[in-house]
C-alpha cells in the first residue's frame with residue numbers, strides 16, 4: 001500500500017542527492033545503508049532476505065547461499081534479485097491479466113502520476129527515441145509515446161510474454177510504440193540507439209542492478225538520460241517500518257482477491273534488501289552514469305532516480 005503525496009506532481013523539487021563519477025563510484029565505496037535503521041529492519045525497512053547473504057564491503061550478493069537471518073539482524077543491501085529470471089517471468093505472466101487493477105488498488109491510483117514524473121525526468125522531446133525496459137502492461141511506454149509523438153519511437157521490452165501480450169492488446173492505437181519480449185540485461189539493440197531509457201518498478205526484479213543500469217546506459221546516446229522509478233523505504237524510519245509491515249501483509253491479501261496470493265507475496269520479498277536511494281545513486285554511478293540524482297515520491301515509498309550518459 002502506498003500513501004498519497006500531494007507533492008507528487010511537483011517535478012522540480014530540490015534534488016536530495018547528486019553525484020558524479022568524480023566523487024562516488026564503484027562497489028568498493030558502497031556503504032551498508034543499514035546504519036540508520038532500527039533492529040530488524042533492512043535498508044528497505046522489510047524483513048531480512050531469507051535467501052541471500054551479502055558482503056557488506058563490496059555490496060555483492062552471494063546468491064548461492066541460503067541464509068536465514070536471526071530476528072533483529074540488519075542485513076546489508078543486495079546487488080541483485082536472487083530469484084531466477086525464469087521464475088520471475090512465470091510469476092509476471094501469471095499476474096499479467098490482473099496487474100493493472102492490482103496496481104490501481106495498491107497505489108490508490110497514484111501510479112499514473114509517478115509515471116508522468118518519470119517521463120518528465122527523461123527530458124525527451126517530440127520525435128525522440130526511447131526504450132522502456134521491464135515495461136509490464138505498457139503504461140509508462142504509452143505515456144512516453146505521447147511525449148515523443150507520432151514521429152518519435154518507443155521500444156518497450158519485458159521478460160514476460162504475458163505482459164507483452166497485455167501491453168500490445170492495450171496499445172494498438174499508438175503507431176510509434178513497439179513491444180518486444182527481451183531481457184533487461186541483454187537488450188538486442190545497438191549502442192547509443194536511444195535518447196533516453198526508463199525502467200519503472202522493474203529494477204528490483206533484475207539479478208544484477210548495476211548490470212541493469214550498464215545495459216540501459218549502453219543503449220542511450222551520450223548526454224541522454226536514464227530514469228528509474230522504483231519502490232523505496234519511506235522516512236522517517238518508524239513510518240518505513242509501519243509501511244513495510246503493512247505492505248508485507250496486504251500485498252498477498254490483495255493478491256488473493258484475484259487468486260494470485262503467491263505471486264503477490266513475491267512483491268514485498270523483491271523489495272527486501274533492495275538498495276536505499278543513496279545506495280542506488282552509487283549503483284548508477286558505478287554503471288558509468290553521471291549527474292545522478294533522485295527525489296522521493298509518496299512520502300518516500302517511491303524513489304525517482306535519473307542519471308546522464310557520459311558525453
Ligand SMILES: C[S@@+](CC[C@H](N)C(=O)[O-])C[C@H]1O[C@@H](n2cnc3c(N)ncnc32)[C@H](O)[C@@H]1O
Pocket residue numbers: 085088089092093133134135136137138139140157158159160163182183184185199200201202205206207
Ligand atoms: C512490477 S512490474 C512493472 C511493470 C511496469 N514497468 C510498470 O510500471 O507497471 C515488473 C516487470 O519487470 C519485468 N521483468 C522482470 N525481470 C525482467 C528482466 N530481466 N528483463 C525484462 N523485464 C523483466 C516483469 O516481467 C514485470 O513485467
